[in-house]
Amino acid sequence: MSKTWAASDITSVFGKVAVVTGSTSGLGFAAAKELARHGAHVVLTSKTHEKGSRAVADLKKAVSNASVEFLQLDLSSFGSIRSFVQSFLAKGLSLHILINNAGVFCCPHSKTAEGFEVCKLPCTHTLSACTTLA
Numbered sequence: 485m486s487k488t489w490a491a492s493d494i495t496s497v498f499g500k501v502a503v504v505t506g507s508t509s510g511l512g513f514a515a516a517k518e519l520a521r522h523g524a525h526v527v528l529t530s531k532t533h534e535k536g537s538r539a540v541a542d543l544k545k546a547v548s549n550a551s552v553e554f555l556q557l558d559l560s561s562f563g564s565i566r567s568f569v570q571s572f573l574a575k576g577l578s579l580h581i582l583i584n585n586a587g588v589f590c591c592p593h594s595k596t597a598e599g600f601e602v603c604k605l606p607c608t609h610t611l612s613a614c615t616t617l618a
């Protein structure tokens with residue numbers, strides 16, 4: 485008989501460090517919350533400090549003993565990706581779990597400050613891969 489998976493099936497990730505990109509809403513916030521609930525130190529990311537701080541507060545409200553912090557990251561900017569990586573490395577943390585969740589979908593035609601097309605594809609996934617490789 486098949487069993488439905490639930491977040492309660494997640495095993496302990498105590499002591500692990502998780503970065504979840506695009507974790508201010510939706511799937512990213514849900515993933516960050518469950519990783520925190522199961523013991524991980526979670527680094528939330530967002531394009532803006534305002535949304536990031538709000539997400540940290542919301543997560544702490546949902547998981548009272550959450551170990552969570554925010555780092556600014558705009559995956560449509562290589563400059564921002566480099567700053568994020570430097571800020572993360574400066575903390576001296578290991579990275580155990582990376583969830584490349586951030587993405588945009590069906591947005592109108594536009595270009596980033598660095599001249600890349602913000603296209604209908606989830607292009608931030610592509611740039612986020614660069615984060616991992618940087």
Ligand SMILES: NC(=O)c1ccc[n+]([C@@H]2O[C@H](COP(=O)([O-])OP(=O)(O)OC[C@H]3O[C@@H](n4cnc5c(N)ncnc54)[C@H](OP(=O)(O)O)[C@@H]3O)[C@@H](O)[C@H]2O)c1
Pocket residue numbers: 505506507508509510511512529530531532535536557558559560585586587588589606608
């Ligand atoms: N929901 C669906 O049905 C569905 C279906 C297929 C694929 N997906 C993919 O699954 C992922 C999550 O979907 P969702 O519905 O949960 O999305 P969502 O609620 O719209 O959240 C998207 C997240 O991506 C972040 N983001 C957007 N542009 C960014 C950028 N340039 N740099 C860094 N972060 C950026 C946003 O953070 P800030 O605005 O705070 O920066 C936000 O937290 C996305 O990649 C989406 O393409 C979703």
